[in-house]
Amino acid sequence: MLRALCYGLLLAAWVLDLFTPQMFVAAILFNVPIALSSLALQRRLTVSLVIAAEVANVVTGYVNGAQAGYRFEAIAIGDRMLLAASFLLVGYMTLTTQHLARSAGLSEARAEQAQRERRLRLSIDRVRESLNLELVLRAIVREAVAFFHAQRATLVVEAPSLDAPRRYVAEVGGREVVVEQTPLPSEVRSLLARDWSSGGVLRRDGNESMARYGLEALGAAVALVTLIRAEERDYQLLVTAQDQRWERDDARMLKSFAERCEVALDQARLFMRISAQADQISEQHAALLERSNVIRDLVYALAHDLRTPLVAANVTMQQARRGAFGQLPERYVEVLTTSIRSNQELQRMVETLLLVARYESGEASQTFEPVDLERVARNVVAELEPTARERCVHIDMRTQRTFVLADEDEMRRAALNLVANAVAASPSGTSVVVSTGGDGKRSEFTVDDEGFGVPPEERGSLFQRFGARARKRGGGTGLGLYVVRLIVEKHGGSTAYEPRDRGSRFGFSLPSAETP
Numbered sequence: 001m002l003r004a005l006c007y008g009l010l011l012a013a014w015v016l017d018l019f020t021p022q023m024f025v026a027a028i029l030f031n032v033p034i035a036l037s038s039l040a041l042q043r044r045l046t047v048s049l050v051i052a053a054e055v056a057n058v059v060t061g062y063v064n065g066a067q068a069g070y071r072f073e074a075i076a077i078g079d080r081m082l083l084a085a086s087f088l089l090v091g092y093m094t095l096t097t098q099h100l101a102r103s104a105g106l107s108e109a110r111a112e113q114a115q116r117e118r119r120l121r122l123s124i125d126r127v128r129e130s131l132n133l134e135l136v137l138r139a140i141v142r143e144a145v146a147f148f149h150a151q152r153a154t155l156v157v158e159a160p161s162l163d164a165p166r167r168y169v170a171e172v173g174g175r176e177v178v179v180e181q182t183p184l185p186s187e188v189r190s191l192l193a194r195d196w197s198s199g200g201v202l203r204r205d206g207n208e209s210m211a212r213y214g215l216e217a218l219g220a221a222v223a224l225v226t227l228i229r230a231e232e233r234d235y236q237l238l239v240t241a242q243d244q245r246w247e248r249d250d251a252r253m254l255k256s257f258a259e260r261c262e263v264a265l266d267q268a269r270l271f272m273r274i275s276a277q278a279d280q281i282s283e284q285h286a287a288l289l290e291r292s293n294v295i296r297d298l299v300y301a302l303a304h305d306l307r308t309p310l311v312a313a314n315v316t317m318q319q320a321r322r323g324a325f326g327q328l329p330e331r332y333v334e335v336l337t338t339s340i341r342s343n344q345e346l347q348r349m350v351e352t353l354l355l356v357a358r359y360e361s362g363e364a365s366q367t368f369e370p371v372d373l374e375r376v377a378r379n380v381v382a383e384l385e386p387t388a389r390e391r392c393v394h395i396d397m398r399t400q401r402t403f404v405l406a407d408e409d410e411m412r413r414a415a416l417n418l419v420a421n422a423v424a425a426s427p428s429g430t431s432v433v434v435s436t437g438g439d440g441k442r443s444e445f446t447v448d449d450e451g452f453g454v455p456p457e458e459r460g461s462l463f464q465r466f467g468a469r470a471r472k473r474g475g476g477t478g479l480g481l482y483v484v485r486l487i488v489e490k491h492g493g494s495t496a497y498e499p500r501d502r503g504s505r506f507g508f509s510l511p512s513a514e515t516p
Contacts, residue, residue, distance in 0.1 A: 230265035446507030
């Protein structure tokens, strides 16, 4: 329309210029359609008008001169040249105006789009405020009404083919989201049964009869429809209004809104699943803890009850060996000595079980007093000397006085386990070296043996409960080194293993205490 008007005005100005005298230059009116073309924002139209004006100016100048008997006035020619320059100038200004107008329009469109994107982010943030699935579904319809300035938003949760699908409904100005499960009109069910994966805008005055009937049943003039897919369930979001003029871009925004709602629904379902699994794990943990407590209590009670008869039997056998019950045959004395040694091994095993049970139940000793590691080492060596002699193993002591804050009985148990292991691992005719010392800040207890060492693949589990070494060799409780670690770590120290050219070195290090 504007193009025709511009060319019409140019033609009218040209006709007027043709029938005027040479000195009356009406071609100035050619600038009117050129300037008017700026409203069309069409560069090609403006350029074509400028070219047409230049050609018409030349033709008209020649015709006017011919009409005057081919006398071309200098003033008329100068005016025509000025007009030609003015056409170029007005054309340039028109093109510049068009460019600025397009830039301003694009900037305004970008600003509006950015504003809508910001509003969309805020809406989705409100949808994702909760991880409860029910609250997320309610927030979706509430935010859809607010974002699209709609009268109503409906989220159909179950298949629309059902007569009465469950749906969430929010209306403008309504405080609460209503949950409905009443029968839907057949027109609405047919409308929702379509594939709305890409979304769409529906109008009552459109050409599509299904949309027209569905909107009449909903009491709406226009609607936006899209599909929300979250995990294994599909939702359909229907936004309706009476007087909105939604366009294709609104359908695109609804699709973007739906995609972000899918993420919110997936997060809510994941959270609910994790919560259910956490509850299940908590129940299993409680049951396992109860069984563990029962087993611990049984071990504790059994070990405690075994200790008394073992101690009594040891005392009785010691008295018998010393002749308290009369002179014994030599062979019976040897048997009695072996039985005493076995009984002492059982006592140590029972004490180990009791100590582990106390530590793992949180009943470890809280006694802390200065303990001389040298004295502990000498007592332990004295206790194990008979066993070492029987195995033809020599125990050498290289000790110096050094004190730690600890429970002396527990220090004795840790040292006893290390020395007993070294004696058991040493071949006949070899030596075990027990050392104590310190540098004023740390005190150390180490035991060196000349055994066969520990394979590299077993070293990582040496101080663990039921370590690979005990399981592989089938000997002992598998708790000796574990008890050492429990005791030492409780007192703020650390255990260590070091392979040697022949044999092994086990030990522990503790913070030193002041000499009492």
